[in-house]
Amino acid sequence: MRRTMLKTTLAALAVTTGLVAPALSQELRMAIWSANEAHLALFNEIADEFEASHPGVTVTYDSLAFEGYVTTLTTQIAGGNPPDLAWLFDTTAPDFMAAGALYPLTDTFAKTEGYDIADFPPATLTAWSRDGVQYLYPFSTSPFGVFVNNDMVKAAGAKTPAELIAAGEWTWDNAIATAATVAATGKQGLVVRDFDFKIWENLAEIYAGWGAHPWSEDTKSCAFNSQEMVDAMTFIHDAIFVKKAMPGPGVSADFFAGDAAMTTTQISRASLLPKDDKAFDWDLVPLPSGPIGEYAWVGRAGIGVLANGKNPELAAEFLAFFSSKDNVAKLARFFPPARQSLLTADVLSAANPLLTKEQIETVVIRGVATGQSTQQVPNFAQLQQTVRAGLDGLWQPEADIPGVLNTLCDRLNPLLAAN
Incomplete structure (x- = not known):
């Protein structure tokens, strides 16, 4: 906000002193779900470059809470105050496209010099298009990995994930065993980032295994x-309530604040790693293998233009x-x-100085x-x-896991059949 006020003040001063001619003022607002200072600094750098070539245009970012993001966004749209652009989950993008809420981007991308839509593999565009029309840019295709506090793991007398990987033993069973060993020392073991017993879909990082x-x-x-889901949820339930390897309901633990030994999340969170006197020996490793063997889980986000924004073009x-590309x-x-x-690896290493080439290659x-x-x-x-x-x-603690999941399916089946 300070950045916008300062730029507006300087622009007004330049006009009143006759240094530049007045330009038509236009503001673009993008809804995002990150309030991370490092993310915003980079976004603002890009906005500054765009504004420099578009006199009178101001770009701002509206950081909405991750939990309830879509509800807040749809409320703004319904209330006649939509953002001009929005960062969307791949899960909700189909509903936005089907409702006609997004502005088509195919022609804009095609006429933009040097854009090169062919640089995107077709599979990366599918989730963001409808009937052959591109409605969102595939902003992030980000795999989940496990950040590790090696100091905490070693202090508990356990093998680090890197040691388990070297021995061919990096499995979910062993990851939870390590987490339980750490938890016995009074710290938390493994945290599924942003799950907090609310955002259940983040558990896919585990149950996909x-x-x-x-x-x-x-x-x-x-x-x-399904038997696969019953087995996976039984494993998760056991990790929480029997082995105490994962925080239980009502327990708050932040890996990046030094509260836990491991967390599953994406590389965008690397900027949260502590520095200076609060730093610890950390690592980033792939998700452990599950009963199906090695696997990877990817979170996808797109950015679209709201059709009823003030200036979609x-x-x-x-x-x-x-x-x-730049x-x-x-x-x-x-x-x-x-x-x-x-x-x-070269491009991502240059962009991610915190990560090693091996971490970038494997994760x-x-x-x-x-x-x-x-x-x-x-x-x-x-x-x-x-x-x-x-x-x-x-x-x-005493949940009837198959019973809970059967009841859930009784509620979901009519909704799914009606889609």
Whole structure:
């Protein structure tokens, strides 16, 4: 906000002193779910460059809370105050496209000099298009890995994940055993970042290792009561309530604040690693192997232009600038690119000085190449809330896991069949 006020004041001063001619004032606002200072600094750098070539244009970012993000965004749209651009989950993008809420981007990208839409593999565009029209830019295709506090693991007398990997023993069973050993010392073991017994879909980082999915391949029926999901949820439940390897309900623990030995999350969180006297010996490793063997899980986010924004044409032009090769190379520091030409160890190493080439190769590049991601399904917002409420019965020590999941499917099947 200070940045915007200062730029506005200086622009007004320049006009009143006759240094420049007055320009038509236009403001673009992008809704995002990050308030990370390092992310915002980079976003603002890109905005500054765009503003420099577009006199009178101001770009601002509206950081909305991650939990409830989509609800806040749809409330703004319904209230007649939509942002010009929005950062969207791949799970909710289909509903926005189907509702006609997004401005088509195909022509804007095609006429932007040097944009090179062919640099995006077709598979990376599918989630963000409808009927052959591109509605969102594939902003991030980011694999999940495990950040590790090696100091904490060693102090507990356990093997580090790197040692387990070298021995061919980096499995979920051994990861939870390590986490439980740390938890016995009074710290927390493993935290699924942003789960907090609310955002259940983040558990996919674990249950995908069992080959489990929330619904059938055609998304017409519930799969929460499949044997794969029952086994995975039993494993998670046991890790929380029996082994005490994961924080239980009501327990807050932040890996980056030194509260836990491990956390599953994406490389964009590397900027949260502590520095100076609070720093610790850390590592980033792939997700442990599950019963299905080695696997990777990828989170996807896109950026679209709201069709009923104040100036969708200008917003689309900014998005094309934001997603140019030069800017995507900068954004790769936090958000692995979908652009094939930039998905290399050299580019990502230059953008991510905190990460080693080995970490980038094993977690990021391999993860993008092989990673699974959330099944897209219509009406996800209602399904999401139904699952969240249905899983509440799971988060207690004596839960009947198959019973809870069967009841959940009884609630989900009519909703899925109606899609």
